[in-house]
Amino acid sequence: MTLLELRQVTRVHGTGAAAVTALDGVTLTVAAGELVAVMGPSGSGKSTLLNLAGGLDQPTAGTVVVDGQALGELSSRRLAGLRRRSIGYVFQDLNLLPALTAAENVALPRELDGISARTAHGEAIAALERFGVADIADRFPDDLSGGQQQRVAIARAFIGPRRLLLADEPTGALDTTTGEAVLRLLREQCESGAGGVLVTHEARHAAWADRVVFLRDGRIVDESRASEATANGDPMLSGGRS
Amino acid sequence: MSVKLGLLALLDEQPMYGYQLHTTFKERTGDTWPLNIGQIYTTLARLERDGLVEPAGDDGDGHAIYALTDSGRDELRRWFATPVARADRPRDELAIKLAVALTVSGVDVREVLQTQRTATLRDLQDLTRQKREVAPDDLAWLLALDSLIFQAEAEARWLDSCEERLLGSPAYRNGVAR
Ligand SMILES: Nc1ncnc2c1ncn2[C@@H]1O[C@H](COP(=O)(O)OP(=O)(O)OP(=O)(O)O)[C@@H](O)[C@H]1O
Ligand SMILES: [Mg+2]
Numbered sequence: 376m377t378l379l380e381l382r383q384v385t386r387v388h389g390t391g392a393a394a395v396t397a398l399d400g401v402t403l404t405v406a407a408g409e410l411v412a413v414m415g416p417s418g419s420g421k422s423t424l425l426n427l428a429g430g431l432d433q434p435t436a437g438t439v440v441v442d443g444q445a446l447g448e449l450s451s452r453r454l455a456g457l458r459r460r461s462i463g464y465v466f467q468d469l470n471l472l473p474a475l476t477a478a479e480n481v482a483l484p485r486e487l488d489g490i491s492a493r494t495a496h497g498e499a500i501a502a503l504e505r506f507g508v509a510d511i512a513d514r515f516p517d518d519l520s521g522g523q524q525q526r527v528a529i530a531r532a533f534i535g536p537r538r539l540l541l542a543d544e545p546t547g548a549l550d551t552t553t554g555e556a557v558l559r560l561l562r563e564q565c566e567s568g569a570g571g572v573l574v575t576h577e578a579r580h581a582a583w584a585d586r587v588v589f590l591r592d593g594r595i596v597d598e599s600r601a602s603e604a605t606a607n608g609d610p611m612l613s614g615g616r617s
Numbered sequence: 618m619s620v621k622l623g624l625l626a627l628l629d630e631q632p633m634y635g636y637q638l639h640t641t642f643k644e645r646t647g648d649t650w651p652l653n654i655g656q657i658y659t660t661l662a663r664l665e666r667d668g669l670v671e672p673a674g675d676d677g678d679g680h681a682i683y684a685l686t687d688s689g690r691d692e693l694r695r696w697f698a699t700p701v702a703r704a705d706r707p708r709d710e711l712a713i714k715l716a717v718a719l720t721v722s723g724v725d726v727r728e729v730l731q732t733q734r735t736a737t738l739r740d741l742q743d744l745t746r747q748k749r750e751v752a753p754d755d756l757a758w759l760l761a762l763d764s765l766i767f768q769a770e771a772e773a774r775w776l777d778s779c780e781e782r783l784l785g786s787p788a789y790r791n792g793v794a795r
Contacts, residue, residue: 414738416780562749578773579766582741589731599735601742 377440378539378570379405379428384437386423386593397423399593400437407538410562410571412581415590421574422467422543424590428572429464429541430454441539459487463532465542467574469524471516471531477503477523478512481531488535502530505560507553521548529557533564540564540571546580558583620652620660625669625685625693632673634680635661645757664689711772715779719794726783727792734776741769 386398398420405411413421426432427439430446439446442461446454458464471480481499486492503509506526516524525548532540540561546554558573562583565571573584581587587599627633627641639657642650661683664670669689673682685693711733718724748762783789 416777559749576777577770578738578741579745579770581738582745582766584742587738587742589735591731597731597735599738599742601739601746 376407377404378407378442379403379572380438380440381424381428382438382440384424384427384434384439386420386427386432387435396593398427398434401590401593401595403588403595405539405570405572407568407570408565409586410565410573410584412573412575412584412587413590414576414578414581414587417576419590420593421590423593425464425541425543425572425574428539429462430458431464459484460536461538463534463537463540465529465532465540465545467543469516469528471524471528473516476513476515477508477519477527480516480527481534484531485535498534499530502534503527505533506530506557522550522553525549526553526557533560538569540569542571543574544576545573546575546577554580620656621664621669622693622696624657624660624664625689625696628670628683628685629690629693632682632684634676634682636680638683650761723793725792726789727780730776730780730783730792734773737769737773737776741766741773744769 381401381403384398384401385396388395388397401420401424403411403424413424415421423432427434428441430439430441433447441457444457446457449457471477472483475483478496478499481502482492482495485495485498500509500512503512503526506529508523508526508530511519511523511527516527519527525545529542529545532542542561545561546557549557558580561571561573571584573581575581585601588595589597589599623642624638627638627645633641635657636654638661639652639654642652642657661670665672665683668686669692670683671686673684675681715726715729718726718729744762744766748759748766751758751762753759780792783792788795
């Protein structure tokens with residue numbers, strides 16, 4: 376089942392001589408159970424792609440379909456509802472609300488879903504626990520380290536029954552082990568039926584995905600897929616050309 | 618690095634016979650370093666010839682047991698104390714290929730880089746999948762896989778930096794020599 380579909384999506388910022396084509400006719404589908412990584416140099420259109428997929432921005436041309444619904448055809452209220460219910464988003468600049476504690480930040484989307492504050496709080500603590508930061512639940516974002524803020528932002532995206540996870544450089548401020556733990560959880564979530572798009576410039580992190588697409592100047596120029604597992608386990612690897 | 622030193626390290630823990638060494642070696646390095654039993658026996662013969670191991674009886678079922686000699690032990694200490702030389706890396710072939718590509722007119726070097734990047738990422742994906750399946754307490758195998766993963770990552774980063782330099786150079790336009 377397809378969770379996300381971009382059909383010939385183009386996004387042009389500005390007009391006339393100042394126009395910048397940030398995304399240029401991109402077609403991409405993400406199925407349930409699949410994790411797709413997007414790589415590319417700075418300015419190649421990675422965040423633009425993710426913003427369009429998450430309904431935070433509208434394409435100049437083309438169609439974005441999430442969970443079977445074409446975003447362009449939804450009223451802004453229905454779009455906001457779909458975003459809240461179906462999409463977990465980790466922003467490149469995190470976007471935590473400074474006036475709310477870590478737990479309140481994580482619980483907020485669930486409360487907006489209409490569940491009780493108590494239940495939402497319980498879910499928030501559980502989500503923080505999964506990312507190893509339950510101990511800072513009552514602190515405010517400004518009093519957290521970069522890596523802690525990052526994990527709170529990820530916990531917020533993972534809470535509730537969200538089926539499409541969109542993450543923009545979610546491992547930037549994390550050390551090797553914590554970064555890996557986040558990717559492991561992202562994969563687990565995908566393996567249990569979600570779909571994920573991971574934007575990263577780190578090859579080691581992109582390698583957790585089933586597919587890696589390469590963006591250049593707003594276009595997909597190549598794609599890498601893990602090889603099929605062989606019958607008797609994984610292919611024997613020599614670690615490169617030899 | 619040689620199989621030779623790997624076997625010396627295992628024999629330092631306890632004397633063993635060939636098949637036992639083969640099994641233990643596989644347990645320690647996972648499948649990252651395939652080695653057949655024949656290689657074990659030829660290596661043992663060479664180690665014995667060089668005085669680094671010596672026969673130490675048999676296990677009762679006719680398996681010849683080998684033990685480390687003093688000079689074998691010295692050899693092992695020296696190995697641990699010496700950094701591994703970064704020579705003969707497969708990347709050298711790649712560096713030469715790119716250097717040549719830069720000078721051959723009409724070659725889209727950016728395309729050469731991307732082809733390589735995709736291949737490297739695929740290797741990384743395969744290694745990462747192997748790593749996902751390793752039991753968390755299998756530290757030896759995890760470390761061995763990590764080593765391959767970080768090497769592949771270094772290559773990917775180097776390719777990125779090549780592309781940046783290429784795009785920043787006035788002598789090339791979109792990756793092709795002007
Ligand atoms: N609001 C905007 N107005 C004008 N141009 C924009 C706007 N947002 C993005 N762009 C341009 O679109 C292009 C793609 O930007 P985008 O943020 O998608 O890149 P990115 O791949 O995420 O880069 P990075 O790795 O630096 O985060 C860039 O040239 C950028 O300057
Ligand atoms: Mg970005």
